[in-house]
Amino acid sequence: MSFLHRLSLSIIAFLFISVAAVNAADCPDIVKTALNATDSACSAVGRNQACYGNISLTAEPQAGIVAFNFTKPGDLADIVGMKQLVLSPLDAKADTWGVALMKVQANLPDTLPGQNVSFVLFGDVQIDNAVGAAATLDVSAKQSANLREQPSKTGKVVFALKSGMALVADGISDDGAWLRVHSADSTVQGWVSTTVLTVTGDLKTLAVVKSDAPRYSPMQAFYFKSGLNDAPCSQAPDSGILIQTPQGAGKISLNVDGADITLGSTAYFQAQASGEMTLSVVEGQGTVTAGGKTVIVPAGSRARVPLDANLTANGTPVGPEPYDAASLGALPLKLVPQTIAIAPAYDPNAAIIPTPGKWLFSVNSVTAGKGCPSGMEQFITAAMFPKNTLTIPDGPFDLKQIFDSSGSRMPASAVVTHPQPNEYDADFSDSGSKVHFVLNITSPGAIGGTLSVEGQGCQLNLDVSMTLSA
Structure with missing residues (x-):
């Protein structure tokens, strides 16, 4: 070279x-x-x-x-x-x-x-927005009326509207006879007949939606x-x-x-x-x-x-x-607005001891499983379950004792297990329904879990959480 x-x-x-x-x-x-x-x-x-x-x-x-x-x-x-x-x-x-x-x-x-x-x-x-640029209209009830889980006169009533109640319409049924509406805080939602509403705007601008379609805000769903x-x-x-x-x-x-x-x-x-x-x-x-x-x-x-x-x-x-x-x-x-520290790597075998005191039990979401009637998920929502106060005492974590402290006593026949560190399960029957409860302790001040209720061929899955009261 x-x-x-x-x-x-x-x-x-x-x-x-x-x-x-x-x-x-x-x-x-x-x-x-x-x-x-x-x-x-x-x-x-x-x-x-x-x-x-x-x-x-x-x-x-x-x-x-x-x-x-x-x-x-x-x-x-x-x-x-x-x-x-x-x-x-x-x-x-x-x-x-x-x-x-x-x-x-x-x-x-x-x-x-x-x-x-x-x-x-x-x-x-x-990132692709999975929620289209759907139009909305302001509407109000002309008279007392029923809000239903489905766009049908036979649909279950989920809320009683009072005359003059203001709502937001974000969809219309394929026959144009029903509007999907929700309140400003989204705690009330369902279908109501157009005949009992005062509508501001043109109904033709609303998207036609299926009765069981979830309602997402922009970028709440994305790919x-x-x-x-x-x-x-x-x-x-x-x-x-x-x-x-x-x-x-x-x-x-x-x-x-x-x-x-x-x-x-x-x-x-x-x-x-x-x-x-x-x-x-x-x-x-x-x-x-x-x-x-x-x-x-x-x-x-x-x-x-x-x-x-x-x-x-x-x-x-x-x-x-x-x-x-x-x-x-x-x-x-x-x-991001809140100052945080990155958590250390999760150790599934490390025992976490919840802080003793008053805790709030909340239902965060409800999902209808196989065998449930159409519209069940819209009818049974997390808003139907008020937060309950529970007490976690000093000493070993006792799921039955904590459950009983809410006033809703767990049956004596309940089977409570501890299958792995920081997980506590309970199985029992209540009013003919099978109940399966899973709680996972994720930190001294936070507990998450699921609650499954199966009855009459329908299984409801609830996402639940417990947080330490301030």
């Missing part, structure tokens, strides 16, 4: 190493600058809005949306009009890293406009994918979505890649087509339901859901399993 040839190769190698070193050195600065820029540019983002945080990203509006401008940092757009958002991965050479913020209402009531679910999207992420193991430096997180629910708001419901998610926490999502979606709970607790199976995901753990080529859940979730806490250290926590 000639001297000049060796010299040329040496120069090329030196330049390659130099560029790589510069890129590695630039990576932490790009992350820091991007997060600071997003924090500053997006300070005014409001409910059901998205904010362009850092270059580069592209957005596509819903069909028919004309006034849509989302091209530079600081731009805001209503997510009801957003169809798709695509962010760029971190590229140190091009000095780009796509970052966006969203404030999503989800199932929070209209009466609490200051509370929102915070989404932080970063890196190689594509997304993200890069995998793509952080170019330790100061950068792998691409994904960080979601934080407002403190004290209870469980927030989402539908992500076809899986039902509940969160009362901060969680990190990643997903790949023909791969899996991963939900890592870094604070609080979540649940994931897919393929008829629900998994409780405590802080410090993750659950994985298999996805098909269309980013749709096509199997049951796996977990909970400990996550690698060190790999989550670079998550952009400064962009």
Whole structure:
């Protein structure tokens, strides 16, 4: 090999190493600058809005949306009009890293406009809004009337409307005779005949919806994918979505890649087509339901859901399993409103002792299983179950004693088991129905679980939680 040839190769190698070193050195600065820029540019983002945080990203509006401008940092757009958002991965050479913020209402009531679910999207992420830009109309009852679970005169009555009661209509039956309505705080919802309503606006603008279709607000249901193991430096997180629910708001419901998610926490999502979606709970607790199976995901753990080529859940979730806490250290926590620390990796064998005192027992959601009549899920909602006060005394965790402290005594024939650390189960019969109770202690101040009630061929699955009273 000639001297000049060796010299040329040496120069090329030196330049390659130099560029790589510069890129590695630039990576932490790009992350820091991007997060600071997003924090500053997006300070005014409001409910059901998205904010362009850092270059580069592209957005596509819903069909028919004309006034849509989302091209530079600081731009805001209503997510009801957003169809798709695509962010760029971190590229140190091009000095780009796509970052966006969203404030999503989800199932929070209209009466609490200051509370929102915070989404932080970063890196190689594509998110598609699964909720169309559906129109709504203000309506009010002309007279006393029945709100029904189905658009039919034979549908079960779920609420008695009073004359003058204000509601919001978000859908119409295929025959145009019934409107799907809800109250401003979403505690009342169902179907009501158009003949008993005063309608502001044109009924033709409402979408035709099926009687059993769930009602989602914009971006409460979405499909997304993200890069995998793509952080170019330790100061950068792998691409994904960080979601934080407002403190004290209870469980927030989402539908992500076809899986039902509940969160009362901060969680990190990643997903790949023909791969899996991963939900890592870094604070609080979540649940994931897919393929008829629900998994409780405590802080410090993750659950994985298999996805098909269309980013749709096509199997049951796996977990909970400990996550690698060190790999989550670079998550952009400064962009979520509540200051938190990333929980250490979940140890399923470590006993957790609940704090003695008064606790609140809540039903967060209700899902109708096989054999239940159509519309049952809309009829039986979490709003039907008031919060109960329970007492956890000093000493060993005694599920029966705690249950009895609420005033609803557990039958003497109940079988209570402790199948694994921090899990307590109970099985008994009540008024001819079979009851299966599972509680999982996830922290000294938080307990999650499920309650299944089966009777007359119908199984109802309730997501429940216990929280330490303030």
